[in-house]
Amino acid sequence: MGLRTIHLKLHKPGSTKKNIIKAAFVNYNNAYNYLLDRAFADIENIENNYKSTKGAYSSLGLSKWIDRDMSAELNRFEVQPFKDSLKLDFGMTLASYFVQKKNNPDIAFPAFRQGPVTGEDRLRPIYFCRYDTKRSFCLIYDAANGKFFAKLFLMNVKNGKARQSFDFERDFKYISRKAEQVKAQKNETYLIVPLSFGKWQLNMLMQAVEKPEILRAARLLVKNNEYYLSLSIDLPEDEKIAAGTYLGVSRGIEHAVSYSVVNKKGQLLRNGTLDCGRTGNPSEQRRNLFELANTIVEIAVKDKSMVVLQNLTGKGDKLSWNDAGTTVKPIFGCKQYNDFARILDYKLPQKGLPPPAKVSSVDIFHRCSICGCNTKKNRFSKGMFICTTCGMSSSLDSLGSLNLAVKLIKYQNTSIKLKARRTIEGMYLQNDLIGLELFVPRNENPFERLKEKINEISENMEDSQAGHRLNARDVRSIIEKLKSHDFTNIEIV
Secondary structure: EEEEEEEEEEEEHHHHHHHHHHHHHHHHHHHHHHHHHHHHHOOOHHHHHOOOOOOOOOOHHHHHHHHHHHHHHHHOOOOOHHHHHHHHHHHHHHHHHHHHHOOOOOOOOOOOOOOOOOOOOOOOEEEEEEEEEOOOOEEEEEEEOOOEEEEEOOOOOOOOOOOOOOOOOOOEEOOOOOOOEEOOOOOEEEEEEEEEEHHHHHHHHHHHHHOOOHHHEEEEEOOOOOEEEEEEOOOEOOOOOOOOEEEEEEOOOOOEEEEEOOOOOOEEEEEEEEEOOOOOOOOHHHHHHHHHHHHHHHHHHHHOEEEEOOOOOOOOOOOOOEEEOOEEEOOOHHHHHHHHHHHHHHHHHHHHOOEEEEEEOOOOEEEEOOOOEEEEHHHHOOEEOOOOOOOOOOHHHHHHHHHHOOOHHHHOOOOOOOEEEEOOOEEEEOOOOOOOEEEOOOOOOOHHHHHHHEEEEEEOOOOOOOOOOHHHHHHHHHHHHHHOOOOOOOEEO
16 A cells, blocks of 8 residues: 555634644745745755765755754744754755756746745645654544544744643543653643544544554645645555455344355355454444454455455345344444444555455345345344245355355356347447447457457546446446456347
8 A cells, every 4th residue: 555645634723723823834934935045046056065976866965955054043933843844845845856957957946935924825834754742743542532633843932832731631642652641741832633534534543543653744734724734654565465265244133243255166165253342432342343354354364365345335235133023233233334344445455455345235135045046035033044945044144244255256257248139231239338339240250349349438438428327437347347258258138
């Protein structure tokens, strides 16, 4: 996965905090423009004397042009909290300029404002070059409430805030290797601001809670009078694993989840059930969910499996059971199962496996895995399945995961139907799902023309989807299926 960037919104900072942030932006931009102004006057010296022995420019090497006197002069802009970051930011700007100048000697020097910057100007983001609980910036986690905060060092000692109360009402801990408690200080040169974000960003942050070392640099941005922390996260992946089996993981009526591993022929290799604690505070429940996901990842790695999950964002799986007027619900609700699926979305690729496939689960608890009979009458009781056609019996939980595991195999083996009509002039081929309308004259090879047409549809997919029954992703899936079988899985109807 490598280095990823996520954007976290500073959630409704009060007027006092907003004024501190605005002042920090103005100070940072004025100091940055001061450095560019000085560099412009000395650009020939910098270009000739601040490159490596190999002739390359680096942000660190160029930042060394800022001598002690110039560094001291920066203090008048009150940028002490982020002076090191400012120097590197300046170095990155010059390094980029010199690289572009090598290809285009007439390129203009980076634009800078010679007069004072105000809060109304377009402002350069504030760069935080390191993740640190004592300086620059860091993140704080309130595990009991599942909330995240940013700690941003934006003030010098002179402008620090005097704190009257030294007790935090909530249990705040730094996201760091020591996971130390957040403590108030007499004079604070930082702000603590709550963060808001989406589910994708939450997955990244929960990984950081487990492995704080993945947190890197950040930039504080302003957009439409809102503030965002653009955070870099390093998510290394293990060596790619070629999946040779399928691992279906379904929710259950008697256990949290059931899993089944099958080979490429659909033969069952192993199965089992797993449970997940549902008591305790939200932090404990989420930790239990992560432990469950880690167990599934271990099984998938061991068996080199492509994980197949239920898609519960649309139609449900009809797993609930009515017994004497009482509804028995699955151990996992849809939300909890979807949270579990989102954890696997990133944990599996980190281990070198593909992300999980999410397939329809409308029939997995009613379809016989032996004869294929699909009827609600096969549901014998709350947790028992007995096929009304062939008599096969199974626990309902095990059946669900097995049917999930073989879904992709059955899909791959299903033929693609083409409507064909012969005339004296030639042959008409049609498939509404992928938007295929093809006429092949009698003197041409229908098979070759069909392959050419399919490739044409694939290349122009985004421009030709209006009015089609399937979206581009589903059409691409059908076309890839055709290609993977070398067009031998076509059925003429």
